[in-house]
Amino acid sequence: MEPQKSLIQENNYKELEFEHAILVIVQWAILDSFLKERESILELFNKTGLTKEDLVDIFLAYKSNLKYGKIPEDVHHRLIQLYCLSSGHVQDCLHKMRLSSRSNLCEQINLTSNRFSISPKEFTDIITIMSDEGYCILPFSLSEQECDQIINYSHEFNYSCLLDNGEQVVRKMKNDMFDFEKDVVLARAFEEDIENMNMINQIIYDPVILGIVSILLGSKALLRHCSYWFTYPGKKTTKHQSEAAQLFHYDLDEFKWLKLFIFMDDVTDENGPHVYIPATHKPGNKPFDLLKFGYSRLPDNLVSQFHKKETWKKLTCKKGTMVLANTQCWHKGTPLTNGRRCVLVPEYSITTFSKVFL
Numbered sequence: 001m002e003p004q005k006s007l008i009q010e011n012n013y014k015e016l017e018f019e020h021a022i023l024v025i026v027q028w029a030i031l032d033s034f035l036k037e038r039e040s041i042l043e044l045f046n047k048t049g050l051t052k053e054d055l056v057d058i059f060l061a062y063k064s065n066l067k068y069g070k071i072p073e074d075v076h077h078r079l080i081q082l083y084c085l086s087s088g089h090v091q092d093c094l095h096k097m098r099l100s101s102r103s104n105l106c107e108q109i110n111l112t113s114n115r116f117s118i119s120p121k122e123f124t125d126i127i128t129i130m131s132d133e134g135y136c137i138l139p140f141s142l143s144e145q146e147c148d149q150i151i152n153y154s155h156e157f158n159y160s161c162l163l164d165n166g167e168q169v170v171r172k173m174k175n176d177m178f179d180f181e182k183d184v185v186l187a188r189a190f191e192e193d194i195e196n197m198n199m200i201n202q203i204i205y206d207p208v209i210l211g212i213v214s215i216l217l218g219s220k221a222l223l224r225h226c227s228y229w230f231t232y233p234g235k236k237t238t239k240h241q242s243e244a245a246q247l248f249h250y251d252l253d254e255f256k257w258l259k260l261f262i263f264m265d266d267v268t269d270e271n272g273p274h275v276y277i278p279a280t281h282k283p284g285n286k287p288f289d290l291l292k293f294g295y296s297r298l299p300d301n302l303v304s305q306f307h308k309k310e311t312w313k314k315l316t317c318k319k320g321t322m323v324l325a326n327t328q329c330w331h332k333g334t335p336l337t338n339g340r341r342c343v344l345v346p347e348y349s350i351t352t353f354s355k356v357f358l
C-alpha cells in the first residue's frame with residue numbers, strides 16, 4: 001500500500017484561524033464587547049505583565065509558525081515566563097482565543113471504527129477523567145499481536161540513539177541489535193520511518209481516538225507529530241541526558257495539546273513506569289512556589305512538599321495499553337533497572353504551533 005504523505009503535511013491550516021484570533025484579541029483587549037472575558041484577560045494583563053504588544057508578538061509568531069514551522073526564541077521564552085507567572089492561565093486563554101464555533105464539533109465524535117469501539121458512557125467517562133485528572137487509561141487497547149507486528153516492523157527503522165557514555169549515534173536496530181542491548185539508553189525512531197507504516201497510521205488517525213481528542217481540544221484534532229522510542233537501563237557508568245526526564249517537569253509543546261502513550265511492552269516497576277500528578281494540568285493548580293523555578297526539572301523531595309506523594313500515580317500496565325495524557329501535568333519517567341520499554345506516542349493539537357521547540 002502507498003505510504004501516506006508526511007504526517008505534518010496532513011495538517012491543513014487556514015489563514016482564517018489567525019484572522020479570527022486577531023479579531024478576538026481586538027474585541028477582548030480594546031472594545032467593550034465580551035465584557036466578562038475582557039475582565040478576565042485584563043486581570044491576566046495586570047497579574048502577569050502581559051501586554052498588548054506580547055499578544056501581537058505571540059500571534060505574529062503563531063502566523064510565522066504556520067508558514068515556516070518555527071517561532072522566534074524570544075517569544076518562546078516570553079511564553080514560558082507567562083506560563084509560570086499565571087500558572088498556565090495565559091496558555092489557556094490563548095488556546096480559547098483560537099477556537100472558533102463549537103457547533104460542528106459533534107460531527108467529530110465516533111464511537112466505533114474498524115479497530116475500536118466504545119459506549120457513550122465510556123466516551124463520557126474519558127472526557128470527565130481527562131478534564132478532572134489530565135490522564136486516562138482508555139477502555140480499548142492494542143492486542144499483543146498488533147504490538148508484535150509494530151515492533152517487528154520497527155526493526156527496519158533508523159534510530160537516533162543516546163549511548164550510555166553520552167554519545168549520540170544513528171543506528172538501525174536490525175543491524176545493531178547486540179549494541180542496542182549493550183550500550184543504548186534511549187533509541188528514538190526517525191519520524192519519516194514511523195509514518196511509513198500503514199498500521200501505525202491507521203491507529204494514530206483512528207476516528208474514535210480523533211473524536212475523543214477533538215472534543216477535549218475544543219476543535220478538530222490534528223496530528224502534530226508522532227514519536228516511537230525504546231528505553232534501556234544502560235550501565236549507569238556516566239550521567240546520561242535521559243536522567244533529566246526522570247525529574248518532575250511539565251511539557252510546554254503548545255497552548256493545548258494531548259499525547260497518546262501506546263505501550264508496546266508490559267510496563268512494570270522495573271522498566272521505567274511513567275509517573276504523573278493528577279489535576280496539575282489545570283490552570284492555577286501548579287503552585288507559584290514551584291513555578292518560581294521557571295521551566296526547570298524538579299526533584300521529588302521538593303515537589304512532595306506541595307503535592308503529597310499519595311496523590312502521585314504510576315502507570316504500570318499491560319502491553320497494548322493506551323493512555324491519553326495532558327502532559328501539562330507534572331510528570332516524570334522512572335529509571336529502568338531491567339528489561340526495556342517501547343512506546344508509540346502520537347501527539348495532537350489544533351495546530352503545530354511551536355513545533356520547533358519539541
Ligand SMILES: [Fe+2]
Nearest residue numbers: 249250251327
Ligand atoms: Fe515530559
